[in-house]
Amino acid sequence: MIRSYENSRLIETESLKSALTLARFDAPIISVVGAGGKTTVIRKLAREYEEEGQPVIVTTTTHMWQPDGGFYLRSPDLELLYQMLKHKRQVWAGYPEQDGKMSAFPEAFLEAVRMLAVPVIIEADGAKGLPVKVPVAHEPVLWGKTMVLLGVAGLDAVGGQIKDVCHHPEQASRFLGKCVEDILECEDIVKIGLSDMGMKKSMDPFMKFYVVLNKADDAQRICIGERIAGLFAGKGFYNVVLTSGLGGSYECTD
Numbered sequence: 001m002i003r004s005y006e007n008s009r010l011i012e013t014e015s016l017k018s019a020l021t022l023a024r025f026d027a028p029i030i031s032v033v034g035a036g037g038k039t040t041v042i043r044k045l046a047r048e049y050e051e052e053g054q055p056v057i058v059t060t061t062t063h064m065w066q067p068d069g070g071f072y073l074r075s076p077d078l079e080l081l082y083q084m085l086k087h088k089r090q091v092w093a094g095y096p097e098q099d100g101k102m103s104a105f106p107e108a109f110l111e112a113v114r115m116l117a118v119p120v121i122i123e124a125d126g127a128k129g130l131p132v133k134v135p136v137a138h139e140p141v142l143w144g145k146t147m148v149l150l151g152v153a154g155l156d157a158v159g160g161q162i163k164d165v166c167h168h169p170e171q172a173s174r175f176l177g178k179c180v181e182d183i184l185e186c187e188d189i190v191k192i193g194l195s196d197m198g199m200k201k202s203m204d205p206f207m208k209f210y211v212v213l214n215k216a217d218d219a220q221r222i223c224i225g226e227r228i229a230g231l232f233a234g235k236g237f238y239n240v241v242l243t244s245g246l247g248g249s250y251e252c253t254d
Helices: 038-051 078-085 107-114 169-176 186-194 219-234
Strands: 002-006 009-012 029-034 056-060 063-065 071-073 090-093 101-103 120-123 148-154 208-214 240-243
Touching: 029 038, 038 056, 038 063, 038 090, 038 120, 038 148, 038 208, 056 107, 071 078, 078 090, 078 107, 107 120, 148 186, 169 186, 186 219, 208 219, 219 240
Parallel strands: 029 120, 029 148, 056 090, 056 120, 071 090, 148 208, 208 240
Antiparallel strands: 002 009, 002 240, 063 101
């Protein structure tokens, strides 16, 4: 399920690309921050580009899981990258790590791929598998050439204690003015989403920003997601997308 705002209400859309209005960009540079399904969102977007016969590069400025299939560029070899892109498939790029993740290539690699005029999707944050986060001082690692910024949160966090559902719970509790034992509420997601110290941290004004509320997996969570979207709308922010089941049988938390 993918729903986005249109005419002041959430309606079903055919793809994540359409919900994010990415068709207006020939070769967008998309960075994904937050928690609660960043890698799942990235995989879904990459599949949609691939299904349209368009090559797409997936990489990271921090760490992310290695691909479970397709092309994997294990070193910043631009000539090999050119050959992979000719197949019009996803190309995942990053140094392989022993824990099954991949780490960032030097920034010069990003500068080089920016000139290739293909979509680039960047995981720019980490959350240790938890559904919500407030970034600490060194986070996120947001590349300045980003054109579209996606802030992800998992709806399974709402109703849980901050200490159980937030990455960096002490940071989150300070930011929200709560204790770590307090319950995370819908209003807290909105505060994190709209703050320059939350999902919008390090964002430049020219970047297009969306909030993705992931894991709307049942009627209760859909209602929670709709309530949060309504709270965002009440503050004049409508770029909210509600999602579930993006990974099909494969769902990755982060």
